[in-house]
Structures are given as structure tokens and as C-alpha cells.
Amino acid sequence: MKIKEIQDEIVEEFSHFEDWKEKYEYLIELGNSIELIDKQNKIDSNLIKGCQSKLWLYAELQNDKIIYTADSEAIITKGIAAILLRVFSNQTAKDILNSDIKYIEAIGLKEHLSPTRANGLVSMIRQIKYYALALNTN
Amino acid sequence: MSFDINKIRSDFPILKRKINGSSFIYFDNAATSQKPNIVxxxxxxxxxxxxxxxxxxxxxxxxxxxxxxxxxxxxxxxxxxxxxxxxxxxxxxxxxxxxxxxxxxxxxxxxxxxxxxxxxxxxxxxxxxxxxxxxxxxxxxxxxxxxxxxxxxxxxxxxxxxxxxxxxxxxxxxxxxxxxxxxxxxxxxxxxxxxxxxxxxxxxxxxxxxxxxxxxxxxxxxxxxxxxxxxxxxxxxxxxxxxxxxxxxxxxxxxxxxxxxxxxxxxxxxxxxxxxxxxxxxxxxxxxxxxxxGIGFENICEYESSLLKYATEKLKLVPNLKIYGESINKTSVISFNIEGIHAYDIGALLDKFGIAVRTGQHCAQPIMDHFGISGTVRVSLSFYNTKKEIDSLYNSLKQTISMLS
Missing domain, CATH: 3.40.640.10 (Type I PLP-dependent aspartate aminotransferase-like (Major domain))
Known part of the structure; x- marks a missing residue:
């Protein structure tokens, strides 16, 4: 699926939630189902700065597509990472670089986009794009 | 002068706020205190x-x-x-x-x-x-x-x-x-x-x-x-x-x-x-x-001590909760963790319940290193807080833990 389609799908899923509790319960569920970073890549050099809980992100190229994996000590941070990975993992570098993140706002998690939230979301998005730049084969 | 908590609370306009539809509860007083109208x-x-x-x-x-x-x-x-x-x-x-x-x-x-x-x-x-x-x-x-x-x-x-x-x-x-x-x-x-x-x-x-x-x-x-x-x-x-x-x-x-x-x-x-x-x-x-x-520091001290005692006893009822720094000589601060749950998750969800606590290292990394932890949840009380607010914290904390486990 294309990035935009996955984003629309996530927005659709989140539109069914009545309150913050349902939303966060889903976020926690997503956090538990995240594609975990390989143990050998869970190292300090893959830590994302600006996060209160440790957050690791790794990327590698497989058949022209970037596969992202992540992990965090905090489950909500992991859930947020899962929402990003579902969209950006297994896409081409070019598509990742041309995409936007408006869907985060659309699912009502805009508060997490503030750099003061200390959950590393902004830094994680930046790192996802950096990896895409670095691994861009075109 | 007697200590009139309702009068005191009415001096602080911010305490009337709602956060996510809940009454705002401010337990981050060690970071900064709220301001009365007169100030x-x-x-x-x-x-x-x-x-x-x-x-x-x-x-x-x-x-x-x-x-x-x-x-x-x-x-x-x-x-x-x-x-x-x-x-x-x-x-x-x-x-x-x-x-x-x-x-x-x-x-x-x-x-x-x-x-x-x-x-x-x-x-x-x-x-x-x-x-x-x-x-x-x-x-x-x-x-x-x-x-x-x-x-x-x-x-x-x-x-x-x-x-x-x-x-x-x-x-x-x-x-x-x-x-x-x-x-x-x-x-x-x-x-x-x-x-x-x-x-x-x-x-x-x-x-x-x-x-x-x-x-x-x-x-x-x-x-x-x-x-x-x-x-x-x-x-x-x-x-x-x-x-x-x-x-x-x-x-x-x-x-x-x-x-x-x-x-x-x-x-x-x-x-x-x-x-x-x-x-x-x-x-x-x-x-x-x-x-x-005007309120009197003796009154503030006495009230805060009873709040701290109440909060400590109440939080100790929460399973797997560990309090750090349980000295008898302390002000109204409770720094804790719940086993198996990251402090950030607790802070983020308590915020959704309208409760402001601090999470992380509290600018004191050497102390956290001493305890071998990456951070704590810190509840810091003030004389304008109430036992009722502590009850709300207890209830919200239990819901938070059940969401996270």
C-alpha cells in the first residue's frame, strides 16, 4: 500500500474512538505489536534524542525499500513509533521523502508533535527522513 | 488565623481549569507553584x-x-x-x-x-x-x-x-x-x-x-x-x-x-x-x-505534613509501587515507580485524567544513577492541594496501571 493510503486507513481507524481512553488503549495495543528492533541494533548509536524514555530506531534497505524497526522503554512511545512505522516502513526512500505527517494531527495526536512533549516523536520523524535521505538509491 | 482550604483555593484562578474534561489537579509544585490573584x-x-x-x-x-x-x-x-x-x-x-x-x-x-x-x-x-x-x-x-x-x-x-x-x-x-x-x-x-x-x-x-x-x-x-x-x-x-x-x-x-x-x-x-x-x-x-x-508557615507546614502522610499511605496501597527517598525529614514530595511500567507512560496517562505530575530525572541524573533507575514519577504537593485530589490521583493511577498492564 502507498503511504497516503495507509495514513487514510489509520485516520479511519482512529475516527471510531469516542474518547481519549479508547485512543490510548489502541495506542498501547499498537505499541505491543510493533516490529521490534533486532537485539544487535538496540545500541546507543541508534537511540533517538529528545525522549524521556529510551527509544531506538533502525533502518535497512531490502529490495529498494526501507525497513524500519524500533523499540522503547515506554509503551506509549512504542505505540507512537508503531503508527510511524506502519506508514513509513517497507516504502521507497523517494516516497518517504515526498510524504507528509498530517495524519498525526488528523488522528488527534497533535499534542505529541510539540517538541516539548519529550516523547521523541518529532525527533523520530526527523530520523526516519534522514535514513530515507541516506538510503536513497535514486 | 485558621486554615481555610476553600478560601485558599479560590485565591488561585488556575485551579478552576478543566483538562480533558476533568478538574485540573496540579501535583507539580516542586517545579513551580501556582500564583494567587493578589500576586x-x-x-x-x-x-x-x-x-x-x-x-x-x-x-x-x-x-x-x-x-x-x-x-x-x-x-x-x-x-x-x-x-x-x-x-x-x-x-x-x-x-x-x-x-x-x-x-x-x-x-x-x-x-x-x-x-x-x-x-x-x-x-x-x-x-x-x-x-x-x-x-x-x-x-x-x-x-x-x-x-x-x-x-x-x-x-x-x-x-x-x-x-x-x-x-x-x-x-x-x-x-x-x-x-x-x-x-x-x-x-x-x-x-x-x-x-x-x-x-x-x-x-x-x-x-x-x-x-x-x-x-x-x-x-x-x-x-x-x-x-x-x-x-x-x-x-x-x-x-x-x-x-x-x-x-x-x-x-x-x-x-x-x-x-x-x-x-x-x-x-x-x-x-x-x-x-x-x-x-x-x-x-x-x-x-x-x-x-x-498571611496564611502562616506553621499552618502551611502542618497542613502539608498531613497531606504528605495521607498521600504516602494511599500510594502505598497501589500494588508494586516503590517510593524513593523515604526519609522522615522530607517536604511534600513523593518520587515513585511502578514495577514494570515506565514513568513516562504513567505521566502521559495521568495528564489525560487532568493530573499534572512530573516524570523523568528531575534534573538530577546523579541521583537517578544512584538508584539505578532512568527516572521516577514525582508527585509534589502544596498547601492548596486536597485529600480529595489525592483520592483522584489514586483512582486515576489504578486505571492508568490497568491500561498499561
Whole structure:
């Protein structure tokens, strides 16, 4: 699926939630189902700065597509990472670089986009794009 | 005066807020306190009616502003029972005060000298001394903490010697709320002729300190921790020390005579108050002290102790909850973790219930390293909090844990 389609799908899923509790319960569920970073890549050099809980992100190229994996000590941070990975993992570098993140706002998690939230979301998005730049084969 | 919690709560407009549809509960008082109307109004009153630069103008409002500013200094002097008003320097807050002293000691110390810092210090208490030490080579020694988070006084005795020139300890630790035995620390330091700087930022909101009785050489606090505005604080220094220290910043107010060849510095306290000061902040600081003294620190202390006891007992009912720093000598701070759950997750979900707590290292990484943890959830109480709010915290915390497990 294309990035935009996955984003629309996530927005659709989140539109069914009545309150913050349902939303966060889903976020926690997503956090538990995240594609975990390989143990050998869970190292300090893959830590994302600006996060209160440790957050690791790794990327590698497989058949022209970037596969992202992540992990965090905090489950909500992991859930947020899962929402990003579902969209950006297994896409081409070019598509990742041309995409936007408006869907985060659309699912009502805009508060997490503030750099003061200390959950590393902004830094994680930046790192996802950096990896895409670095691994861009075109 | 009796302690009327409903009246007190009505003084704080922010307590009427709703967050995510729930009543706002503020348990991050160690980070900053909320402000009563009387403090907020004093700032707007200043700007509406007598905003003016001070100490120079001959016109009416400049004199009014100067009087109000100096009157605020007198209030701080009285509150802390300081001998001379010129021993009170208005600074932008504790960090500024500590840097002012560290900068002064940069010239007074050399590489044969030593300073002692407690292992309970906030970052802002450590960095200025490291910067000083890089310049003058003075050695920094640390008083470590024991498993309860209390200072190891035996080690203090061992590291204190005739080379020690300065001792820095916070009155109350910001991460754990532990009240340090500063009276003993000061007495021992004075026996080897070392000066002592006490950081009172976490203490002043909870109890009153008599600085003549304490006999510290320097003492500092930030107004925003005690119902005053941000950007203003005080440095107390004994006259002999303030005279010895070189000025920190150059500028207006701090000079008496300037030619291109030489500048003569102004008398205390102006020597350390370069530039146009935070006039409205100082005035509001004075009003905040009046407000707290109106309630009475004995009443505040008694009420907060009962809140802390209640909160500690209630939180201990939560399964797998561990409290850090359970000293009997502590102010109303509870730092805890729930086994298997990250502090960030708890803080993020409590916020959704409208409850403000602090999570993380509380600017005190060395303390967190000591306990081998990456952070805690910190609940810090104030005299405007209630047992009902603690019950809400307990209920929300249980729901939070069930969501996260």
C-alpha cells in the first residue's frame, strides 16, 4: 500500500474512538505489536534524542525499500513509533521523502508533535527522513 | 488565623481549569507553584499605574516604583530575618544566584583549593562549579547519598579539610524532597573556615528559614517556587562575602563612577544588580511572601505534613509501587515507580485524567544513577492541594496501571 493510503486507513481507524481512553488503549495495543528492533541494533548509536524514555530506531534497505524497526522503554512511545512505522516502513526512500505527517494531527495526536512533549516523536520523524535521505538509491 | 482550604483555593484562578474534561489537579509544585490573584494583580497594577525605571528618575512614578522595589527587598529581608537589606540581592532566580557566587569564587580560589557539593544536587548546582573548576583548577568533592537518599555525613567529615573553601548543599532535594542537615553542615564547614552556599529553592515554599540563626554565608531561592512570578529570585550573602566577591555583570546600576580609564563599583546591593532590574517581579515576590505569611508557615507546614502522610499511605496501597527517598525529614514530595511500567507512560496517562505530575530525572541524573533507575514519577504537593485530589490521583493511577498492564 502507498503511504497516503495507509495514513487514510489509520485516520479511519482512529475516527471510531469516542474518547481519549479508547485512543490510548489502541495506542498501547499498537505499541505491543510493533516490529521490534533486532537485539544487535538496540545500541546507543541508534537511540533517538529528545525522549524521556529510551527509544531506538533502525533502518535497512531490502529490495529498494526501507525497513524500519524500533523499540522503547515506554509503551506509549512504542505505540507512537508503531503508527510511524506502519506508514513509513517497507516504502521507497523517494516516497518517504515526498510524504507528509498530517495524519498525526488528523488522528488527534497533535499534542505529541510539540517538541516539548519529550516523547521523541518529532525527533523520530526527523530520523526516519534522514535514513530515507541516506538510503536513497535514486 | 485558621486554615481555610476553600478560601485558599479560590485565591488561585488556575485551579478552576478543566483538562480533558476533568478538574485540573496540579501535583507539580516542586517545579513551580501556582500564583494567587493578589500576586498576578500586583504585576498588572505595576504596569498599569507606576511602571517606571528605578533609582534614577526624579519624577513621581519613578520614585513610587523605586519605593515599591526597595520595599520588596525589605519584605524579603524580614521574611528571612536578614541583618541588612543590602545583603539581599535580587537575581533572576536560583540558577543566576549560584552562577553569581561561582563566578566570584573563580577569582578567589586556586588549584590547591577544594569545594564540596552534595550528591543530591540539581544540575544547575553542579555545572557552574564545574565551569569554575575548569578555570581555576579547584577540586570538586562530592558527599554521596545512602540508600534512603540521605547525605552520608561520615563521608562529609572525611572530605572536609583545611583546603575546603566552599560547601554547596541544597536545603531540600528537588528529586526526593529530603531536608538536608544543613545546620550541622554549616557548623562543620565554618570550623575549617569554608563558606557555605545553601540552595533553598525547594525549601522556601514549605517552611520559613531564619538566616541569621542558620548562619549560612549564602542562601538563594526563586520566587516562582513560592507563589511568586518566574524570572526573579534572591541571593542572600553575608556582607563580608558580598564585599569580597567581584561583580558578576557590568552595566548600569552597578557603577558609581565611570571614566574611560576606570570604573568604581556601586555599593551593595547594586554592585550585583546590573541593568534595569525585574521591578514588577520583585514587587510581586514581596506580595507572594505577604500572602504566604498571611496564611502562616506553621499552618502551611502542618497542613502539608498531613497531606504528605495521607498521600504516602494511599500510594502505598497501589500494588508494586516503590517510593524513593523515604526519609522522615522530607517536604511534600513523593518520587515513585511502578514495577514494570515506565514513568513516562504513567505521566502521559495521568495528564489525560487532568493530573499534572512530573516524570523523568528531575534534573538530577546523579541521583537517578544512584538508584539505578532512568527516572521516577514525582508527585509534589502544596498547601492548596486536597485529600480529595489525592483520592483522584489514586483512582486515576489504578486505571492508568490497568491500561498499561
Amino acid at each position: 498576578i494583580d500586583s504585576i498588572s497594577d505595576y504596569y498599569k499605574n507606576y511602571n517606571s525605571n528605578i533609582h534614577r528618575g526624579v519624577h513621581t512614578i519613578s520614585q513610587e516604583a523605586t519605593d515599591a522595589y526597595e520595599n520588596a527587598r525589605a519584605k524579603v529581608q524580614k521574611h528571612f530575618n536578614v541583618l541588612n537589606s543590602h545583603e539581599i540581592i535580587f537575581t533572576s532566580g536560583t540558577t543566576h544566584s549560584i552562577n553569581l557566587v561561582a563566578n566570584g569564587f573563580q577569582d578567589l580560589l586556586c588549584d590547591k583549593d577544594e569545594i564540596i557539593i552534595s550528591g543530591l544536587e540539581h544540575h544547575s548546582n553542579i555545572v557552574p562549579w564545574q565551569m569554575m573548576s575548569e578555570k581555576n583548577g579547584a577540586k570538586i568533592k562530592i558527599i554521596p547519598i545512602n540508600e534512603n537518599g540521605e547525605l552520608d555525613m561520615k563521608i562529609y567529615d572525611n572530605i572536609l579539610n583545611s583546603r575546603t573553601k566552599l560547601v554547596f548543599v541544597n536545603h531540600v532535594s528537588n528529586a526526593l524532597g529530603i531536608i538536608n542537615p544543613i545546620k550541622t553542615i554549616i557548623e562543620k564547614a565554618h570550623k575549617v573556615n569554608a563558606a557555605v552556599l545553601i540552595d533553598g529553592a525547594q525549601a522556601c515554599a514549605h517552611f520559613k528559614t531564619d538566616l541569621q540563626e542558620l548562619n549560612a554565608d549564602f542562601y538563594t531561592t526563586s520566587a516562582h517556587k513560592l507563589c511568586g512570578p518566574t524570572g526573579i529570585g534572591m541571593l542572600y550573602g553575608k556582607e563580608k562575602w558580598l564585599k569580597k566577591l567581584p561583580p558578576y555583570q557590568g552595566g548600569g546600576e552597578m557603577i558609581s563612577d565611570v571614566t574611560f580609564e576606570k570604573t568604581t563599583y556601586a555599593e551593595l546591593p547594586h554592585k550585583f544588580e546590573a541593568g534595569t532590574p525585574n521591578v514588577s517581579g520583585a514587587i510581586a515576590f514581596g506580595v507572594a511572601l505577604d500572602y504566604l505569611n
